[in-house]
Amino acid sequence: MTEQDVIRKTNEVFEESFEIGKERLVPEAHIFNDLGLDSLDIVDLVVALQKKFGVVIRSDERVQKIRTLGDIYQFIASLGQERTDRKDA
Amino acid sequence: MAAGMFLSKVWLNTWLFSSFVVFTVVYTPIFAVVVAAGRLFSPGRVTMRRFRRAVRRYGRVLVFFLPLPFLRVVYHDKGKADTQDKGPYVIICNHRSSSDPFLMACLPYEVVQVVNDWPFRLPFLGAFARWAGYLSVKEMPPEEFAARCKYYLEKGVSLVVFPEGTRSGNRRMGQFHGAIFRVALEMPVPIIPLCISGNEDKPPKGSVLVNPGVIRIIKLPAIGPRQYAGYAPFKLKNLVRDIIVQETAIMDGQ
Numbered sequence: 001m002t003e004q005d006v007i008r009k010t011n012e013v014f015e016e017s018f019e020i021g022k023e024r025l026v027p028e029a030h031i032f033n034d035l036g037l038d039s040l041d042i043v044d045l046v047v048a049l050q051k052k053f054g055v056v057i058r059s060d061e062r063v064q065k066i067r068t069l070g071d072i073y074q075f076i077a078s079l080g081q082e083r084t085d086r087k088d089a
Numbered sequence: 090m091a092a093g094m095f096l097s098k099v100w101l102n103t104w105l106f107s108s109f110v111v112f113t114v115v116y117t118p119i120f121a122v123v124v125a126a127g128r129l130f131s132p133g134r135v136t137m138r139r140f141r142r143a144v145r146r147y148g149r150v151l152v153f154f155l156p157l158p159f160l161r162v163v164y165h166d167k168g169k170a171d172t173q174d175k176g177p178y179v180i181i182c183n184h185r186s187s188s189d190p191f192l193m194a195c196l197p198y199e200v201v202q203v204v205n206d207w208p209f210r211l212p213f214l215g216a217f218a219r220w221a222g223y224l225s226v227k228e229m230p231p232e233e234f235a236a237r238c239k240y241y242l243e244k245g246v247s248l249v250v251f252p253e254g255t256r257s258g259n260r261r262m263g264q265f266h267g268a269i270f271r272v273a274l275e276m277p278v279p280i281i282p283l284c285i286s287g288n289e290d291k292p293p294k295g296s297v298l299v300n301p302g303v304i305r306i307i308k309l310p311a312i313g314p315r316q317y318a319g320y321a322p323f324k325l326k327n328l329v330r331d332i333i334v335q336e337t338a339i340m341d342g343q
Contacts (some may be wrong), residue, residue, distance in 0.1 A: 008312065017323075018321070018323045018324070019321075019324050020325070022141040032264065033264065036265065036323075036327060036330075037323070038264070038265070038266045038267050038268075039231075039266075040231060040266075040267050040268060040322070041267055041322070041323050044321075044322075044323070049263075077234070
């Protein structure tokens with residue numbers, strides 16, 4: 001999956017699940033302060049991302065460091081890369 | 090002009106805090122005894138209703154009479170027609186100042202407030218807040234918070250919530266936490282947006298000294314369950330937030 005695919009599909013999650021307009025979905029947008037999600041919304045977000053990308057997201061150190069939308073793009077991309085590496089191995 | 094303002098502030102705070110102490114010391118033991126005596130002849134639910142009514146009356150004197158003439162609180166109900174009955178409602182309020190919980194005395198309903206932990210640490214008043222069943226959102230996990238909220242709503246008690254979680258100290262409104270909107274969706278009950286303006290410096294964040302001026306409170310028409318049926322919690326909380334943002338901007342003269 002290309003970087004553009006990750007960005008497009010992640011943005012779709014925010015548009016579909018939270019009805020946040022495209023114009024607000026910029027990489028530097030803080031998911032709490034700018035997009036207005038709270039800790040309970042994060043649970044919904046994780047479920048939606050898992051469904052969209054067919055991945056399992058566990059609460060690890062990388063997840064806890066996520067603050068911005070750009071962090072989510074990077075995190076999802078890293079999950080995709082891990083899956084590719086596992087297949088190659 | 091500045092000297093006049095300073096003197097007004099000195100007089101207001103001297104009078105307000107001394108009369109606040111005297112009124113609290115005189116009123117609260119009397120109402121505690123009256124309510125406790127009533128408990129001998131009435132069920133617990135009736136006693137709690139009386140207790141919360143007594144708290145509301147105490148708050149009204151504190152908010153509407155003691156600060157006069159230097160500080161006026163003006164309450165306007167724009168949604169009277171559709172909120173005539175006793176409720177229950179979920180009342181959502183913006184949060185600029187530590188005076189907000191006291192200002193809720195303007196509401197004509199039996200309410201329990203969802204507050205941070207600091208009101209419980211106030212001498213004397215903290216104990217009354219706890220006895221009135223006020224919920225300290227920091228002291229409970231989300232599941233327990235939701236269960237307690239549902240318990241009160243089922244009993245017909247309205248909830249006052251400040252979903253920003255902490256006071257802003259200025260005219261900007263923070264993002265909302267969504268827990269109470271999940272409860273409203275599950276129950277479901279009408280949601281009343283309540284807007285406060287002019288209190289950001291009464292008192293300013295980090296101070297207990299109140300500035301003279303006018304605090305305006307506007308109760309907006311309720312958003313009925315039919316209006317928000319099918320909404321996700323995120324969408325609902327932002328709908329209510331947007332309504333309050335728009336109204337407070339008008340109130341602030343922006």
